[in-house]
Each structure stands twice: as structure tokens, then as C-alpha cells.
Amino acid sequence: MAIVTYRDALNQALREEMQRDDRVFLMGEEVGIYQGAYKVSKGLLQEFGEMRVVDTPITELGFAGVGVGAAMVGLRPVIEFMTWNFALLALDQVVNSAAKMLSMSGGQFNIPIVFRGPNGAALQLSAQHSQAWESWLAHIPGLKVVAPGTPYDAKGLLKSAIRDDNPVMFLEGEMLYNVKGEVPESEYTIPLGKAQVKREGDHVTIVSYGKMINVAQQAADLLAKDGIRAEVIDLLTLRPLDSETVAESVRKTNRAVVVEEGWEVCGIGAQVVDYVQRDCFDDLDAPVLRVHQVDVPMPYAKNLERAAKPDAQKTVAAVRQVLYLE
Amino acid sequence: MATKVTMEALSPTMEEGRLVKWLKAEGDAIAKGDVLAEVETDKAVMELVARGAGVLRARLAAEGDTRPVGELLAVIAEKDENIDAILKKAPAPAVPASSAPSAPSAPSASSASSASSTVVPQPTASTPPSHPNGGGRARSSPLARRLASSRGLDLGTLQGTGPGGRIIRLDIDAAASTELSGAPTAAAARTAAPVMRAAGDSEDIPLTQIRKTIARRLAESNGPIPTFFLTADFDLTSVRELRAQMIAMGDEFKVSYNDILIKAIATALSQHPEVNAHWLGDSIRRHHRVHLGMAVAVDDGLITPIIADADTKRISEIARESRELAKRARERKLAPEEYTGATCTVSNLGMFGIDEFTAIINPPEVAIFAGGAGGDVPVVLDGTLAVRTRVRITMSCDHRAVDGAMGARFMQTLRRLIENPLMLVF
Numbered sequence: 083m084a085i086v087t088y089r090d091a092l093n094q095a096l097r098e099e100m101q102r103d104d105r106v107f108l109m110g111e112e113v114g115i116y117q118g119a120y121k122v123s124k125g126l127l128q129e130f131g132e133m134r135v136v137d138t139p140i141t142e143l144g145f146a147g148v149g150v151g152a153a154m155v156g157l158r159p160v161i162e163f164m165t166w167n168f169a170l171l172a173l174d175q176v177v178n179s180a181a182k183m184l185s186m187s188g189g190q191f192n193i194p195i196v197f198r199g200p201n202g203a204a205l206q207l208s209a210q211h212s213q214a215w216e217s218w219l220a221h222i223p224g225l226k227v228v229a230p231g232t233p234y235d236a237k238g239l240l241k242s243a244i245r246d247d248n249p250v251m252f253l254e255g256e257m258l259y260n261v262k263g264e265v266p267e268s269e270y271t272i273p274l275g276k277a278q279v280k281r282e283g284d285h286v287t288i289v290s291y292g293k294m295i296n297v298a299q300q301a302a303d304l305l306a307k308d309g310i311r312a313e314v315i316d317l318l319t320l321r322p323l324d325s326e327t328v329a330e331s332v333r334k335t336n337r338a339v340v341v342e343e344g345w346e347v348c349g350i351g352a353q354v355v356d357y358v359q360r361d362c363f364d365d366l367d368a369p370v371l372r373v374h375q376v377d378v379p380m381p382y383a384k385n386l387e388r389a390a391k392p393d394a395q396k397t398v399a400a401v402r403q404v405l406y407l408e
Numbered sequence: 409m410a411t412k413v414t415m416e417a418l419s420p421t422m423e424e425g426r427l428v429k430w431l432k433a434e435g436d437a438i439a440k441g442d443v444l445a446e447v448e449t450d451k452a453v454m455e456l457v458a459r460g461a462g463v464l465r466a467r468l469a470a471e472g473d474t475r476p477v478g479e480l481l482a483v484i485a486e487k488d489e490n491i492d493a494i495l496k497k498a499p500a501p502a503v504p505a506s507s508a509p510s511a512p513s514a515p516s517a518s519s520a521s522s523a524s525s526t527v528v529p530q531p532t533a534s535t536p537p538s539h540p541n542g543g544g545r546a547r548s549s550p551l552a553r554r555l556a557s558s559r560g561l562d563l564g565t566l567q568g569t570g571p572g573g574r575i576i577r578l579d580i581d582a583a584a585s586t587e588l589s590g591a592p593t594a595a596a597a598r599t600a601a602p603v604m605r606a607a608g609d610s611e612d613i614p615l616t617q618i619r620k621t622i623a624r625r626l627a628e629s630n631g632p633i634p635t636f637f638l639t640a641d642f643d644l645t646s647v648r649e650l651r652a653q654m655i656a657m658g659d660e661f662k663v664s665y666n667d668i669l670i671k672a673i674a675t676a677l678s679q680h681p682e683v684n685a686h687w688l689g690d691s692i693r694r695h696h697r698v699h700l701g702m703a704v705a706v707d708d709g710l711i712t713p714i715i716a717d718a719d720t721k722r723i724s725e726i727a728r729e730s731r732e733l734a735k736r737a738r739e740r741k742l743a744p745e746e747y748t749g750a751t752c753t754v755s756n757l758g759m760f761g762i763d764e765f766t767a768i769i770n771p772p773e774v775a776i777f778a779g780g781a782g783g784d785v786p787v788v789l790d791g792t793l794a795v796r797t798r799v800r801i802t803m804s805c806d807h808r809a810v811d812g813a814m815g816a817r818f819m820q821t822l823r824r825l826i827e828n829p830l831m832l833v834f
Contacts (some may be wrong), residue, residue, distance in 0.1 A: 285617075308572065308616055308617070308618045309617025309618055310617065311617075336551050363550050364550045364551065364553075364554045365550070365551055365554075366549060366550050366551055367549045367550075367551040367576050367577045368549060368570075368576065385456060402614075406569070406570055406571075406576060406578070406613075407614040408689070
């Protein structure tokens with residue numbers, strides 16, 4: 083298998099889907115002439131022309147609305163947000179138009195649209211540009227939310243997202259774009275709504291997704307040195323969330339830790355814990371613990387930012403606690 | 409208000425006691441704190457103290473009777489107070505103790521609640537401590553509840569090791585394996601009764617998976633404590649010379665070989681916390697202080713009084729203390745704190761002419777040392793035959809906590825100390 087960056091895996095997915103279906107088009111800030119702020123759309127303008135790779139003004143609400151309208155009349159837009167921090171301005175179109183149109187039109191208009199871009203913190207981008215929005219988006223009925231953490235998953239899931247007939251929020255990561263991994267040369271897709279056991283173990287279940295799946299894996303490596311076998315579950319899709327795969331694992335390990343990039347209150351982890359307490363009540367030997375960003379606006383100072391972010395050490399500590407080793 | 413006098417748990421392992429002698433007669437006025445009787449426990453003769461004031465209205469046990477912990481022995485009440493209801497519940501004095509109903513937790517709890525201060529009831533095998541959350545409900549994880557019900561275990565009889573006393577899967581597994589092996593629960597209860605502990609005196613090392621597997625597999629094969637033995641000869645020539653010099657300095661420096669060996673073992677233990685440890689089932693407690701138990705034969709058994717902080721004491725202090733402890737042990741005058749809380753133990757049968765033997769580990773300790781008779785033997789030194797004074801010491805190791813190489817390294821340290829005894833006095 084070829085070793086490909088996360089960035090190039092997304093590029094491959096976009097190219098293949100645009101070749102496969104001429105209703106698919108890409109729109110957003112700097113996606114065309116500049117080849118994408120993070121070079122995800124490299125070469126697409128040259129290959130598909132400016133009717134299908136559209137540069138927009140800095141008007142997130144405007145082009146998100148154009149996208150929803152295009153989807154209503156039969157196109158399959160992919161809308162790039164330079165980051166999900168800027169998508170805050172577009173949330174009215176996402177939440178009130180894209181998510182609700184199918185229901186409010188009595189099934190007349192489905193919205194086959196993908197909103198995508200980097201989510202969460204990078205390095206020292208401070209409070210306004212370091213936010214993880216997945217729990218906001220996953221809260222909304224009518225949206226699907228996907229958060230891949232590896233190049234393989236990014237490609238397979240983006241292809242499925244583009245083919246899906248509903249609005250899909252696709253959460254990437256600035257710090258993920260350069261991550262390399264194996265990506266098959268042949269065509270493949272990964273189904274939405276299905277979690278994946280990334281590593282098998284029988285002592286504890288670590289549930290994570292997106293960028294944090296790499297933190298979970300690092301933690302599992304550290305734990306393995308102490309003989310602790312962690313099972314790592316990558317949710318991949320946050321809505322609809324595959325609680326059955328999580329439950330199956332927790333029934334085996336009797337304990338779980340959820341690792342997420344966002345804040346604690348009403349986070350994705352809270353939802354996972356809810357499923358676990360409902361599905362696995364009689365299997366739990368310890369309360370489920372969560373690892374997340376500290377409950378403050380992201381600090382700019384490097385040391386404070388590091389302290390605020392979830393990491394492998396915090397995950398190891400939580401795991402040791404649910405194993406009653408602390 | 410009437411005060412019930414019950415057989416109290418006067419030692420950590422006491423399950424029953426023999427009433428040796430009444431010191432108060434029926435009708436005597438009693439003040440709180442008066443000594444009512446002498447009670448012989450499994451270890452010593454102790455005083456039974458009045459928990460309330462009034463008149464000793466009834467004595468329900470005769471001198472020489474043995475009664476289980478918690479059973480009613482006497483009633484203290486006002487002179488004209490009606491105590492019929494209390495007496496009606498008391499077992500008939502003729503019932504032999506062994507077949508007496510042993511339902512100790514309720515009565516001992518009530519005596520504790522009416523107690524003013526003196527004796528803190530110690531958990532014993534037959535009286536599991538009440539649950540810290542009160543209300544009688546055992547805190548437990550959902551998994552522990554499910555496993556307990558499927559294995560027919562009563563959660564109320566278990567003590568949880570999780571936060572706040574929560575019963576977790578480990579506790580269920582431990583209880584199930586104890587039932588299977590038929591081992592007494594006394595050892596488990598003892599591990600839960602830490603004595604002479606202060607913060608910082610020890611640290612608990614969580615079990616790694618390999619340690620858990622070693623513990624489980626070896627206990628299956630040779631259990632419940634999978635013991636192995638390391639025996640070595642130690643050259644006592646330097647010790648003999650040192651001892652002769654000390655004795656020449658005067659009576660106050662008269663020490664025995666055993667005192668020097670105790671000092672050497674204690675010093676080695678201070679350098680090997682992995683041996684100076686307790687096995688707690690789900691962790692290993694390494695002690696930073698060395699409290700060395702010393703097996704002393706008494707008329708009808710043995711007891712192990714403790715030389716606290718033995719590694720920091722001078723050999724002459726150890727000699728004085730061990731003589732005094734042995735004497736009081738034989739008189740059965742030891743207080744419980746003088747024979748509980750050892751971090752490791754030494755036994756010596758050299759004085760009986762035993763060349764070498766293997767001692768049995770006193771749980772939760774993880775090792776014990778058995779000293780044989782020292783004596784002059786022919787040995788080959790640098791290719792020539794020489795006469796040297798040697799002693800043979802056998803270390804019994806609990807393989808759940810101590811591996812062969814770990815024990816062997818301890819014996820190396822011990823050899824260095826015994827064969828260069830100046831290291832013990834500097």
C-alpha cells in the first residue's frame with residue numbers, strides 16, 4: 083500500500099468523487115487558484131475548471147447558503163471552511179437550512195452536502211481559533227458528523243460522505259494534514275455510522291475519534307509497557323454514533339475511558355458515557371472517566387496550551403484510575 | 409441505662425476469649441474504666457474494662473469459660489433497673505462455646521457504640537468491619553454485584569478495596585478463590601488491619617500484569633502462598649571475633665549471635681524494600697521502616713514480638729530489647745502492639761541444635777528467615793583446608809512478591825553484612 087498524507091488522501095477522495103459524479107463540486111475560500119489554504123484541493127481547479135472548483139469571498143454564511151440551495155436543486159456540493167472556527171458564522175445555514183430542510187419540506191428536499199475543514203486546536207492559535215465543534219454539530223438532528231484521524235479513514239469516509247444524501251459535517255485537523263499512513267491504491271469506501279476497533283485488548287476500552295485517536299493509541303502503547311492491554315475504539319462517525327461497538331468492547335473489559343478534543347460539559351464523551359451506562363450497567367466495574375480539554379478558553383501561552391489539551395499522559399492516568407491502579 | 413459487657417476483640421486475630429478471672433463481684437459498684445476481669449486471648453492475657461458505670465448486676469460466664477467475641481459476659485446497670493430483657497437474650501451459660509451461636513457483628517457493634525474510647529474494635533476473621541458508607545449497604549460496582557450473585561457470594565461479607573470501600577471485581581475474584589481453596593479468611597482479614605502505620609512509612613506498588621500472572625499461576629501450584637527456599641552458609645568468623653571484643657568490654661555489650669543476625673537481616677531489609685513488604689492481594693506494600701518479628705517459643709505455641717525499627721537500633725539495644733520481649737512473651741504479658749505489624753520475621757532454632765530448617769511465612773509478610781546452629785566446620789579456603797565458624801540461614805520467599813533472583817540478591821547483601829560485621833556498627 084502507498085504511504086500517503088492525510089492531506090493527499092482527502093485530495094484523492096475529492097478527485098475520485100468529482101471524476102465519478104459531475105454533480106459534485108467544491109466551493110470555499112482559497113480552494114481554487116491558491117489550491118486550498120492547506121493544499122487539500124491541489125490540482126483540482128486545473129483538472130475540473132472553475133465551474134466545479136469555486137473560490138468564494140470571505141462570506142461563510144453566504145457560500146454555505148449557496149451550497150444548501152445548490153443541493154436543493156440536485157447538485158452535490160462540498161463546502162470547505164478554512165477552519166470550523168470560521169464556520170460559526172455559517173451555522174444558521176447549517177443548522178436551520180441544511181439540517182432541517184428534509185423534515186420541514188415533508189421529504190421533498192434532501193440536502194446531499196458536505197461541509198468540511200479542520201477542527202480543533204493546532205498550535206498557539208489561541209482561544210478563538212482552537213475550538214473543537216463536534217459536540218455542537220452532533221447535537222443537531224438532521225446532520226451527520228464524521229471525524230477521521232488517519233489518512234485511510236479520511237479518504238474512505240470523505241467518499242462516503244460525498245455519496246450520502248444528507249448533510250455531512252466532515253471534521254479534519256490542521257495537525258493531521260501531514261500525518262502519513264497506508265492508503266490502498268484501489269477504490270474503497272468506509273461506511274458512515276460504524277465505529278472501528280483500532281486495537282484489541284481486554285483490560286480497558288479507550289473510546290476516541292478524530293485527532294485524539296492518535297493520542298489514544300499513544301496511551302495504549304504506554305500502557306502496554308506496564309502490561310495493560312487497552313482496546314482502542316475509533317468512533318469515526320459521531321452522529322449517528324455506533325454505541326453497539328462500544329458496548330461490545332466494554333462488556334469484555336468492564337471499564338472505559340473516553341478521550342475527546344473538546345470541552346467536558348455536554349461533550350461527545352458525555353454522550354458515550356450515557357450509552358455505556360445504559361447498555362453496560364451490569365458490566366461496569368468502575369465509573370467511566372473522560373479525558374478532554376480543560377474547561378477554559380484555549381490559552382495562547384505554549385505551556386498553558388499544553389496543560390489545557392488532552393494528551394497520552396492524562397489518558398494513561400485515567401486508565402490507571404478505572405483499573406484501580408491509582 | 410444498662411451497659412452490656414461483651415467478650416471484646418482484644419487482639420486483631422481474636423475470635424474467642426477465655427475468662428481467666430473475675431475481678432468484680434455481683435453487686436459491686438462499677439465506675440467507667442474499672443477492670444472487670446482478665447481475659448486470655450489467642451496471644452496474651454488482657455484486661456476487660458467497664459464501658460459504663462453502675463452496679464455489676466449479673467455475671468454470665470464462669471472463670472475458665474471460653475466465649476466467642478461479641479457474646480454477653482455481664483450486665484452493668486442501676487441498682488433497681490430491670491435487666492430481664494437483656495438477660496433473656498443471653499445464651500445459657502452451660503452452652504459450650506464451640507457450638508454457641510456466633511453472631512458477633514451486631515453485639516460488638518453495639519458495645520463499640522456505647523464505648524467511650526479505650527479499645528478500638530479490630531476487625532477479625534469473624535467480624536468484618538462495618539461498611540464505611542453506613543446504613544449496612546455494601547458499596548459495589550454493578551459488575552461486582554452481578555458476579556457475586558452468579559457465584560452465590562454475599563456482598564455483606566466482603567470488604568471492598570475500591571475507593572470508599574467499593575467492592576470491585578478483584579474482591580469478588582479474591583473471595584471466590586479463597587472459597588475454592590478452602591483457606592481461612594483470617595489471613596485476608598489480617599491484611600486489612602494495618603498496625604503501627606503512619607503516612608510515608610510505606611508505599612503500595614500496584615501489581616503489574618506479569619506480577620498478577622506469577623501470583624495466580626504459582627499459588628495454583630503451591631498455595632495459597634507459593635513458597636520457595638534459599639539456603640546459604642555464612643561465615644561467622646568475623647562475627648565471632650566482634651562478639652568476643654564486645655563481651656570483653658563489659659556486660660552491657662553482651663550480645664548473642666542471634667542479636668547480630670537480627671541486626672544484619674534488618675539492615676539488609678532496609679536496603680531491599682521489595683523483601684520488606686506485605687502482599688495485599690491487589691498490590692504489594694513496601695515498608696520504609698523495618699519492624700522485625702522475632703519468633704519466641706512459649707509453653708503452648710509461639711509468638712513473634714517485634715523489634716521496631718530494628719535496622720536503626722544498635723546491636724546492644726537489640727540485645728536488650730529482644731531479651732525483654734522474649735521474657736514478657738513467655739509470661740504472656742505482651743501488648744497487642746508489641747506483636748502485630750511486623751514487616752518481616754526471623755526464626756532461630758540453632759539453640760536446639762537444628763542445623764537448618766525452613767520457616768513458614770507469616771502472611772501478609774513475603775519472607776521469613778530461619779537460622780540454624782552455628783559451629784566450626786572444615787571449609788576449603790583458597791585451596792587449603794581451614795576451620796571456620798559458619799551458620800546456615802534459609803530464606804522462605806512468597807513467590808507472588810519475591811522472585812528467585814530478588815531473594816538471591818537479598819542473600820548476597822546479607823552475606824556482605826554478616827561476613828563484614830563492622831558494616832553493622834558504622
